[in-house]
Amino acid sequence: MKASRRDFLTTAATAAGAAATANLANAEDHQQSTGHDHHDHQVVPSDMALRVKSLESLLVEKGLVDRAALDALIDTYEHKVGPRNGAQVVARAWVDPGYKQRLLTDADKAIAELGYGGQQGEHMVVVENSSMVHNMVVCTLCSCYPWPVLGLPPVWYKSAPYRSRSVIDPRGVLREFGLQLSEDVEVRVWDSTAELRYLVLPERPFGTEGLTESALAALVTRDSMIGVAKVPPRREGGAA
Amino acid sequence: MNGVHDMGGMQDMGPIQEEKNEPVFHHPWEGRVFAITRSMSAWRKWNIDALRYQRELIPPAEYLRISYYEIWLTGLLELSVKSGLVARAEIDSGKPAAGSAKRTPALTADKVASLVAQGTPASRDVMAPPKFQMGQRVRARNINPIGHTRLPRYARGKFGTIERDHGVFVFPDTNAEFLGEKPQHVYSVRFTARELWGERSTLSDAVYVDLWDDYLEPA
Numbered sequence: 001m002k003a004s005r006r007d008f009l010t011t012a013a014t015a016a017g018a019a020a021t022a023n024l025a026n027a028e029d030h031q032q033s034t035g036h037d038h039h040d041h042q043v044v045p046s047d048m049a050l051r052v053k054s055l056e057s058l059l060v061e062k063g064l065v066d067r068a069a070l071d072a073l074i075d076t077y078e079h080k081v082g083p084r085n086g087a088q089v090v091a092r093a094w095v096d097p098g099y100k101q102r103l104l105t106d107a108d109k110a111i112a113e114l115g116y117g118g119q120q121g122e123h124m125v126v127v128e129n130s131s132m133v134h135n136m137v138v139c140t141l142c143s144c145y146p147w148p149v150l151g152l153p154p155v156w157y158k159s160a161p162y163r164s165r166s167v168i169d170p171r172g173v174l175r176e177f178g179l180q181l182s183e184d185v186e187v188r189v190w191d192s193t194a195e196l197r198y199l200v201l202p203e204r205p206f207g208t209e210g211l212t213e214s215a216l217a218a219l220v221t222r223d224s225m226i227g228v229a230k231v232p233p234r235r236e237g238g239a240a
Numbered sequence: 241m242n243g244v245h246d247m248g249g250m251q252d253m254g255p256i257q258e259e260k261n262e263p264v265f266h267h268p269w270e271g272r273v274f275a276i277t278r279s280m281s282a283w284r285k286w287n288i289d290a291l292r293y294q295r296e297l298i299p300p301a302e303y304l305r306i307s308y309y310e311i312w313l314t315g316l317l318e319l320s321v322k323s324g325l326v327a328r329a330e331i332d333s334g335k336p337a338a339g340s341a342k343r344t345p346a347l348t349a350d351k352v353a354s355l356v357a358q359g360t361p362a363s364r365d366v367m368a369p370p371k372f373q374m375g376q377r378v379r380a381r382n383i384n385p386i387g388h389t390r391l392p393r394y395a396r397g398k399f400g401t402i403e404r405d406h407g408v409f410v411f412p413d414t415n416a417e418f419l420g421e422k423p424q425h426v427y428s429v430r431f432t433a434r435e436l437w438g439e440r441s442t443l444s445d446a447v448y449v450d451l452w453d454d455y456l457e458p459a
Contacts, residue, residue, distance in 0.1 A: 055313075062336050073278050074274070118356050122363075140247050151264065164247040165253070183442060187433075189445075196428070196450050
């Protein structure tokens with residue numbers, strides 16, 4: 001499938017003329033030079049850094065943005081807000097049935113109990129996975145994602161392959177993530193088309209009965225809270 | 241608008257490529273674009289729906305070709321110019337127009353923590369009776385607006401069930417074009433996979449789509 005698509009793109013580029021061919025060539029240069037091929041057919045011009053630097057200088061000079069505020073925002077999402085927040089929510093729900101009940105009925109309040117909430121998580125909904133129901137989350141229209149509990153979304157979540165196929169072939173998508181579900185498990189896909197933000201409460205793995213809340217939190221992965229994976233069973237000497 | 245951003249149900253977009261230990265930003269400029277966009281939004285010259293709409297207006301081939309934060313940058317530049325915060329000539333030259341006054345930033349570093357913690361709720365505390373009840377069968381309207389909408393194409397004309405009533409929220413179709421917030425109820429509507437995609441889908445599977453009153457009609 002992939003090879004045929006690339007052939008098609010090459011043919012299209014030839015037909016479209018030199019400009020398009022140059023773009024494809026740049027794309028390949030970029031992939032080779034950075035070692036990233038997660039953008040696939042997307043091109044990142046080398047002058048983006050310069051363009052953005054120039055824009056930032058202009059906006060600072062006009063008094064429209066505060067450079068220290070930019071630094072603080074970046075620091076927040078690089079270092080303070082991320083999937084470890086969500087993992088603590090999940091672990092608390094696993095050990096405290098009362099908390100779990102509050103989380104499933106009024107997620108905003110329950111998540112705020114642990115000190116999380118805010119931007120792009122103003123209206124949270126938590127959906128629970130079980131042996132019979134598997135939930136997964138997507139935003140087919142853009143990139144909506146529960147920032148306060150998961151941080152900013154990974155590239156694959158925002159990419160065309162995930163956005164397009166999650167709703168029409170969720171089981172195929174899950175297989176790509178290495179998760180094969182039996183036909184008698186109901187798959188529920190939540191498309192984040194409004195301002196509700198979804199967090200999956202994954203199943204607690206077997207063999208974790210004796211673990212503390214913080215040891216449980218260390219087991220919870222980002223992907224399990226998006227619903228494209230299960231929390232892996234605890235391994236000997238694994239994270240705890 | 242029936243744009244390429246409305247991807248649900250498309251096929252042949254390639255494999256999903258997970259990156260191990262992925263950084264939050266792949267290049268420093270991506271973080272800058274993210275932070276500049278948040279900071280500029282603090283001027284309240286636009287709203288999140290207008291920002292999404294502006295990104296959707298990127299021509300389809302371009303939208304697919306460029307990276308995520310280039311899409312953000314494009315939307316930001318367009319709205320900055322449209323709103324009058326910045327002139328296009330200033331962006332081109334990188335210099336403020338002669339004689340333009342220097343402002344005080346709307347978002348300063350000391351306000352970042354509260355912005356992040358409080359967010360920008362889209363719910364509205366107004367009386368707006370729900371048009372639909374829990375468990376009610378509904379049909380997503382078959383509409384094809386040329387402007388912004390959050391009713392994905394794959395759900396239009398399909399029958400579903402009201403699963404949850406989330407309360408009253410700003411309506412994106414009008415809000416995106418500064419035509420008013422038109423607050424109304426949003427519901428999670430359950431569509432069976434077979435209703436959406438036909439007989440070959442697994443019988444028990446379903447897609448839940450968050451839809452506003454104006455997107456729905458009684459079935």
